[in-house]
Amino acid sequence: MLSIKGLSKTFFPNTINEVKALRNVDLTLEAGSFTCIIGTNGSGKSTLLNAVAGTFVPDNGVITVDGTAIGGWTEYQRAKLIGRVFQNPFAGTAAEMSIAENIVMAMRRGQSRPLTRAVTTQAKKEIADKVCMLKMGLEDRLDNPIGTLSGGQRQALTLLMATWLKPKLLLLDEHTAALDPKSAAKVAELTRQIIRDEKLTALMVTHSMQQAIELPDRIVMMHRGQIVEDYQKEDKKRIRVPDLLDTFDRVQKKELFDESVMQLLAEQYV
């Protein structure tokens, strides 16, 4: 489905602030697969998602969706294929617009004719049916401004909106990180349900080891702009949270193994 080959991005090249945010990343996602990305802060997780969404132009690399290279597409063009949810519950919606109006905007995503917030009666019925599945009672509040909802409710709606048109690819960037634990668990469960029911291909960044173990069928670990671990199939089934912590540990250890350590071991590891 999604294929990323040799993707690199350096911010502020050749300055003291140079950051190699992505270093020659290869990643292929099968259609209908659900992959979580974990990794320390600044390891390049968001940058990888942004590169796929077209937020910036990478220095190197090829991204294809179903065999079509999308490198030349704008972010707006890619939005027809890609649904996104960010960490900030206020990012994906317009606070002063009603729930229904926000959803209508999402339903028309990628359409070229001018946007209108008019909500037809038929659309309203369709919306009420879908919102019902969130089991948050929001179907009765469709005309309320979205700004009056809690973070968890907004994130659930954002998720619903992002997947309304069955995107080829769903990108989730720590979309439960800003929520209280109870809401986070609820949104995580909803995420699992929607991805499964709609058979979506999803790439989700999470800070939660527990989510990484429970939700997806594959876990990719990033460190310093590279993919350093990839747990799939049987490996993925077997691992638990302590194994992931051990893996973090090993990655960090490798980081500390520099040339002075090599010299030390040349003298003492005989």
Add this chain to the structure above:
Amino acid sequence: MEIHAKKINQQLLITVNGRLDASWSDYFTDAFLAFIRNGEHQFVLDAKALSFLSSAGIRSLVRITKELRTVEGSMHIFNATEFVAGTLRTTGFGDWLLDEIPAELKHQNLQPEQNALPENLFLLDKNASLSLKTHTNWKPWQLVKTTDSETMQFPADSYALGIGSPSASGKLFGDFMVVGGHVAYQSPEEKSRPDFLLPIEAYIPEMEVIQSLRTEGSFSHLWRFAPDADKSAFTIAELAGQALSLTHAEMSAFVILAEIDGLVGAHLIQSPALRQAENSPAFPEIRDWLSFSGERVFVGEQAMIFGVVSQHNTTMNNDLLIPLPSMPTLAAHLHAAVFPYQPLQNGELNLKQQLDKFFNGPPPKALMHLIDDQRPEAGLGQSSLIRGAMWCGKVIGKENKL
């Protein structure tokens, strides 16, 4: 050199037999410092059988008296030969000399007693010793040849460390250690935890070994160490030095069970049998072969260590004994297994019982070759231990190179 100690009233009478020169001065110093650590402050040294004193010997005495000054202790020497007395006088240390036997000792039996030991030291069997076999066919990073490995069985009196593979695992060579016939082995994979081979009923654990220091025999001493007001932890160099001085040996083997203050070490994460190239892996490829702890690890857990230590100048030395950067007069090699913490009883401990307890409990978390990391800036220092037990014994005889 032989050193004997005997407590007479408030004084510790030390009897020295042999030469105090460059090759014995560290041993002599360590022995004295161990006495001081054990709370002895007033020393009289019977030098009747001290045949030679060199400048290294004088330095050792200066070091000891300096240590003694900090605890308001003292040291005097009597019965010195003309030569020794002359050396002390010409070097300006004549005031250490007593003209005659101190009054308190006059009517005492000055013959050394072998068993007057401090309460944290246990003499298990004064005749105990271990024999050494060294197997150095493979060295990093040669290609592993079939002729490099030897099948070794480890019966109950064997204590060893090295690189090998359980016979059933083919050529998965990784770091291992053997204590009392129990084998702990770190398979050479980044993700795996150490394994055991236990002597159950008639089974004798067996390994394909490409490199090892292997000893057989038993330990003469048990030393229980614990922190006090001045000392919060014991470094590997201190413990290894103590093993040498307790056993009065040029080479000693020891097993330590102790609470960890911090370990620094490395272990193989890929079997050297998989190497295709004859040369050493360069950076960063080396990181795919060896893992380094990177920080002081396993604080508060329990270490089981096997080590061999020698004086740097002994003819018994071999390639697997590496001078400790923080104490270059000692050459050593130590492997450590890390177990979840469990407290040790005080007093005399039985090694066999302890081994049974540890190997039948929760499995070890790690196994590593300890590294003395004295890199100028980033150095993590030596591994060190808080409290525990050390069994040690003299290693005797010419080694057999296989």
